[in-house]
Amino acid sequence: MVIALIILFAFFYLFQINRMTEALCERKEIPVEKQPKIFRTINILITILLLTFYLEILYTV
Numbered sequence: 001m002v003i004a005l006i007i008l009f010a011f012f013y014l015f016q017i018n019r020m021t022e023a024l025c026e027r028k029e030i031p032v033e034k035q036p037k038i039f040r041t042i043n044i045l046i047t048i049l050l051l052t053f054y055l056e057i058l059y060t061v
């Protein structure tokens with residue numbers, strides 16, 4: 001049950017982060033050529049953050 005909640009939270013969180021990244025790219029007028037690199041970097045960092053959160057929950061519960 002906890003795993004399902006964490007996975008649901010992770011998808012929601014990644015979706016929200018991507019929406020905020022898109023708004024940032026529009027506001028700062030970042031060229032379309034650079035946007036995939038920005039999204040990839042942010043998504044990788046957020047995924048690492050979520051994995052460490054999952055491992056922390058897994059080993060403390």
